[in-house]
Amino acid sequence: MIQITINGQDIEVEEDTSLMTILRKEGIAIPSLCYHPALSHPIASCKLCAVEIMNTDAGAPGKIKLACTLKAQTGLVVETDTEAVRQARTTAINHLLSLAPQSEILLQIAERFQLPTTPAPDGCIRCRLCVQICKEIVGANALRTSRINDRTFVVPDPGNCIGCGTCVNICPTKAIRIEDKDNVRTISIRDEIIGRHPLLRCEGCGAMFTTPRFLDHVHSRSTEHHPDVKEQHLYCPSCAKLIRRSIGAL
Ligand code: SF4
Numbered sequence: 001m002i003q004i005t006i007n008g009q010d011i012e013v014e015e016d017t018s019l020m021t022i023l024r025k026e027g028i029a030i031p032s033l034c035y036h037p038a039l040s041h042p043i044a045s046c047k048l049c050a051v052e053i054m055n056t057d058a059g060a061p062g063k064i065k066l067a068c069t070l071k072a073q074t075g076l077v078v079e080t081d082t083e084a085v086r087q088a089r090t091t092a093i094n095h096l097l098s099l100a101p102q103s104e105i106l107l108q109i110a111e112r113f114q115l116p117t118t119p120a121p122d123g124c125i126r127c128r129l130c131v132q133i134c135k136e137i138v139g140a141n142a143l144r145t146s147r148i149n150d151r152t153f154v155v156p157d158p159g160n161c162i163g164c165g166t167c168v169n170i171c172p173t174k175a176i177r178i179e180d181k182d183n184v185r186t187i188s189i190r191d192e193i194i195g196r197h198p199l200l201r202c203e204g205c206g207a208m209f210t211t212p213r214f215l216d217h218v219h220s221r222s223t224e225h226h227p228d229v230k231e232q233h234l235y236c237p238s239c240a241k242l243i244r245r246s247i248g249a250l
Contacts, residue, residue, distance in 0.1 A: 004076040018042075019070035019078065020049060028080055031089065031109045033096075035068040042068035046096060048109065050088035052079045064088045090115045119151065122190045123175035126152055130167035130176055138166050139221065142194060154189055161187055161195025163211035185211055204239030 001012045006028065013022050021037065023030045031048040044066050051070070052062040054077040064084055070076075079085065093115045097106050101120035110117045131143045131154060142160035145152050154175075163185050168178040179186045180199060187194040197211035218233050235243060 002072060002074045004072050004074075004078065006078045007080055013072045015073065016071045019051065019067040019072060019076075022072060023051075023067055023080065029113070030067055030080060031093075031113050032068060033105070033109075042066075044069050047092035048089055048096075050085050050092065052082045052085050053077065054079055086113075086115065089113060094118050119149070122153070123173050124154055124189065125173055125175075126154070127172065128154070129170050129172065130154060133170050134167055138162070138164055138217075140164070140217070143167060156189070156192060156194040161197075162213040162217045163187060163195050163197035164214045164217075167194075180208060183208060202236035202239050203234045204242070205236060207236055209236035 002015045003010055003012055004022075005011075006023070006026065011022070011026065018037075020030065020032065020035055020042070030051075033046040033048060034043045035049065047066060049067040050064050051067045053065050053070075054062045056075070056077065062079065062082070062084060067078075067080075070078075093106060093110050094117060097103070097110075097117055097120065100106060107117070109115070126145070128145060131145060134143045135141050140160050140162050142157050142162070143154055144157055146155045147153075148155075165178050165185075165187065168176045168187065176187065176189050176194070179188075183199045185195075185197045185199050187196075197213060199208040200210055200212055200215065201207065202209045215233055222233075233240075
């Protein structure tokens, strides 16, 4: 038997025992996903089981090692909850979350060991095309960018969306979604609602096709220049085309 020190406590262990086994036996919390005692060698890929091996020279910095690969040696001094350990585990958990953002076990580990996580990818490449198109072409100003926890996000300006769907069509990565369901149109990004609008029926074919706010917006912007347009906006694009053809406009 040899003596090692974990978190200031001296304990007797068999030489060459895996530190992971010792920590688990002692009931010391240690995150790990890829370690399995049935395997002959640790895989050491998740890197969550980082611990700090303290240098016995006073004031000298410790070294971050993985508990799964360490074996007990005489005089080993280990800390499992230092700032350096937390930093190493934070790096590891965020790397794993970038590979598996939907993983519940990763989020549970982050919460249990209080590891700050970066937000999951939301499909948005921050090109700001949606923000500009909504401002310059639609004229609704319903989207903007915002810094949250040192990262830029596209966020809604509440109450401004008219439900036209232009941002959905223009988004190159399909990060903004549109859903027409139960006579309601919902425009959203991540789990945030940009706009929710009742849908109106086309006066020609009866299909649900647009929102009242979009119609009001178009009327206010176009009647001055195109007197015929006002009537035709009560029809879906297919019916409006037929009408224009019947009056010889096409
Ligand atoms: S659906 Fe809303 S946010 Fe998108 S372009 Fe139209 S007004 Fe702007």
